[in-house]
Amino acid sequence: MSVKSIACSPVRHERSLFAAVAAVTLLTGVGAGLSGMLLALLLHGIQHLAYGYSVDHLISAESFLQGVTGASPERRVLVLTICGLVAGLGWWALYRLGRPLVSIRQAVKSGDPQMPLTSTTVHALLQIITVALGSPLGREVAPREIGSALAGWLSRRAGLPVAQSRIMVACGAGAGLAAVYNVPLGGAVFVLEVLLGTFGWPALVPAIVTASIAARVAQLGLGNEHQYLVPAMSVSAPLVAWAIVCGPVFGATAWCFTELMKRSRAAAPKDWRLPVLSLLNFAIIGVLAMHFPQLLGNGKGTAGLAFDGGLTISLAAMLLVLKVVITASSLRAGAEGGLLTPGLANGALLAIVLGGLWSVFWPGASLGAFAVVGATAFLAASMQMPITAVVLVFEFTRVSQDFLIPVLLAVAGSLLAFQACVKWVPALQPGFGFDWSGASEVR
Template sequence: MSVQPNAVPFTLAWRFWVVVLLVGVGAGLAGGLLTLLLHLVQDLAFGYHDTSFQAGVDAAPWWRRLLVPTLAGLVAGLGWWWLRGPVSRRLGPMRGVSGAVWTPDARMGLRRTVLDGLLQIVVVAMGASLGREGAPREIAAALGSRLGELTGLTDDQRRLLVACGAGAGLAAVYDVPFGGALFTLEVLLGSLALPVAIPAAVTATLGAVVAWSIVGDAAVYAVPPFPTTGAAVVFAVLAAPVCGLAAVGFVRLVTWSRGPRPTGWRLPVATTVVFAAIGALATGLPELLGNGKGPTQIVLDGDGPVLVLAALVLLKPLATVASLRAGASGGLFTPTLATGALLGALLGHGWVLLWPGSPVGAFALIGAAAFVAAALQAPLAAVVLVLELTRVGTGLLVPVTLAAVLGVLVARLVEPRSTTTAGLLEPPTPPSGRKPSLE
């Protein structure tokens, strides 16, 4: 959907801009508080303190790697059975961000979305192979929908607020204000027009700044500066098509995961069995647990045996889609980034034998950019998100941008859908038959 420019000066739509500010602040609070909850549950679940999740899982005994995910599956199944059953009958069905953006009234139930988000965070903290960004994105988007409804804004304005809230939630949880804004524009709205760019930028920036006061301002991944080399540029050209095609496979798996899912008593059974299987694999491959931040940091550091990387690049996306198909909910961004980084590092290990000159971590970053861009169908957002998450500077800007663009071009030749639109119906035509506007 492309949201059209506003014909009314911004200063006249004062109610809209008040809600824009409130959504940005709400997104920052949601992102910061949910991050604290995530860390608390992780510490309790795996018994570690003052270290990273990956280090804590690595140090945990094998039985804990099996038991915690199994319990997470039971909690997930019972929780979503309750939300999709008794709660849904009382508060109405759940609607995600993409569905709300494509729906004329853009309504998302705030109370139900908050409950769903809390459950997502708890399950991810206990080792689910899903992204933690899903919860703050959806809560902030639902806040935008609700505030827009309370203040009597138009349907088109509410749709914009839903998208801005989602981008601001992403910005808050990962400290990526520019990437969050571009996610709103390129992925959710499909427009870079000024009337949508300004509210997207305002909400994403506010979300990131407010979250700083709760969780601080630090890069998600610690990465040394990587210079651009001939080896990196040529690698980007050759690896991007491979990553693009791999992303197509991932998008199709995500489409499958959004098909018919277990209901009733089958839901907790399915999630418990799937999460227990992931936990069993994690007894020997602890990097499989969690949203993927751990293995991404490993390959950006240039570490990890090749056989382990090969196993993870196959098992990580399979664990994610199996969790979704079993009935769980969660974000896809971090697992997507992790899969791309693992694939880039795996290809990079072979490339350094042919053309030394760049560390494996640089190739992992290039692979991540190509894979994320192809999976989201959003090259600009992918480049900015990768650079903001790592704060690597502009040293790899040329190969990262080249890989993102080529990855999208190759993917679109085969698959027009993205992980955002996979499994969704075509957006309905507005009731008036006219194009959406912000008037």
């Protein structure tokens, strides 16, 4: 071999690797966008059929809450009973017959970052179907898992090194999140802050590109809509002071929420008890929904009511307690799903309660403004992703950047309180510890 060919080999190898990474990045973005769009359309379609509301509202952000409220109480019980059957039998069969599931976090850290395509797809579809039928868990994990599984498969086909494959698997998750919620920046930041823990260029560029492509592709079928339509709100002195005082409250309650959810998920059965507990759990949720239709679904409708100021303090308090209980019971029964949207809804409901009480002594801020700030603080602490939480809520609601001041103050207080609970509560109550590394439950 000539000296010239030896010198050119590394250059050719770098060019070939760059071309492979570029191709995988492009295909991951397109694939995650298409899968996210199809999953969202499937979700809306099942909701329409299950609760019988107008097909004209399939894409409407608030149609599910309207459809559930308009359905008869008996129909809610029936649909939730069906949800329990689907969840129980579906996950029991998957655990019994399918290949072992690999979470996104496990794949990103693995020496072979692959996720079983068939099992992952079934797992994702079960989440979408049950959330559409009324499960209180989040739907955001499903498109993330599909995006990651696709990215891992593409990386292997392209012969990418392990390090680059891990980055692409993480980017697939962020692209799926960006597609289903129309949050390109939030999807990219989620990859960098939560999954990879770096903002370096090798991760930054593919994260931004895949999330942007996925969001744009998904818009072709879902439209360029905001997740929440909030009224015009302003920042005031009472709101800023409330954010400082109540920020730690959101952190402490977020710690309690994550600990409860972690313990509930860990205790979930995978044997014959799963179908039994699942059917019983969702039937009970259906009975509760006869009186509180706001309980059904991942919490998006409830959060929308809070942002819009459409809840009273008493109703918000009741929904908060019930939402936490049924979310924990669903995980305990063996159902699967995310905690992002449920956490956002819980933070908004808690903010309505705390903000309403605050306004009695110091009026001057709307309940919707309290909800936006509180939802961000709760989500930041419960998922341990402060930057991502801030970006997501601003993309979800499109509130003014003036809200950055109270939001950041509340988030800072929330994170400090969460860390204090992690550090001191185990010492005060042995056996009631919390695994910091698993706080975000990224699947």
